[in-house]
Amino acid sequence: MTGSWVREREPAAGSLNGVARVVVLDYGSGNLRSAERALQRAGADVEVTADHRAAMEADGLVVPGVGAFAACMDGLLAAGGDKIIDHRLAGDRPVLGICVGMQVLFDRGVEHGVPTEGCGQWPGVVERIEADVLPHMGWNTVQAPEGSTLFAGIEPGTRFYFVHSFxxxxxxxxxxxxxxPPLVTWAEHGEPFVAAVENGPLSATQFHPEKSGEAGARLLRNWLGSL
Structure with a gap:
């Protein structure tokens, strides 16, 4: 498995004709079509594929994910997605993880007492949130840090759409x-948890920007503008 990756990104060269070319990685899990449509509405040229060359050459790579951590990791490994992510980051090529696509970027996930190794790009454990009501499903606010690119122009108190228990x-x-240092955004449901991370070319959100209305669309436009 890949080791932890922490590095400051060099300035991007820009996208062809001002339109970012984005691949939504198809590894058998995730809101592929909803992510595709949201990115298209945000102004990107989008392809949903598992093709390694296309994923490596795109201006941006989106790694979606829904369901169980272990199942997503199985699919990601089978498609060679972990290597694609690692190789892109080694070349300062942006990656955006969404929901379980964010979770698999960490060292490991623990579900029902069973640990599963993740991609290891960040240290940390994905585990069940301690809350009276699970899943955490619906709209919630986040606390973004100063200097955030993803949340630029988004008013404090804006709500995003979450669906998760871990x-x-x-x-x-x-x-x-x-x-x-990475910029870490937090949210709270029973207890605080990481809602988003920005770390050079590697970004991720626990919530679903593609389901978060205009706030999610603005976040995606912000990410596309950084490519």
Whole structure:
């Protein structure tokens, strides 16, 4: 499995004709078509595929995911998605994970007491959230840090759409003087959990921007504008 990746991104060269070319990675899990439509509405040229060359050459790669952590990891490994993610990040090529597509970027997930190894791009454990009502399903606010690119122009208190029972309850990556620290956005449902991360070319959201109305559309436009 790939090791943890933490690195400051170099400036992007820009997209062809001003239109970002984005691949939504098809590995058998995720809201592929809803993500495709949302990205198209946000102005991207979108392809849904598992083709490695297309995924490597695109300006941006979106890794969706719904369901169980272990099932998503099985599909991702079978499609070679972990290697695509790792190779893109090694070349400073942007990746956006959504929902379980964010969770699999961490070291491991634990479901029903059974641990599953993740992609290991960030340290941390995806585990069941301690809350009276699960799944956490519906609209919730987030607390984005200053300097966020994803949440630029989005008013504090804006709500995004979540559907999950598991999440990252503790951010475990220590700050380093060698690289810019990741920007971590938090939300709360019973307890705080990580709602989004921005770490150079690697970004991710626990919520579904493609289901979050105008706020989600703005976030996707912000991400596309950074490619």
């Amino acid at each position: 999440g990252v309850r503790k951010w475990e990556l220590a700050a380093s003087e060698a690289v810019a």
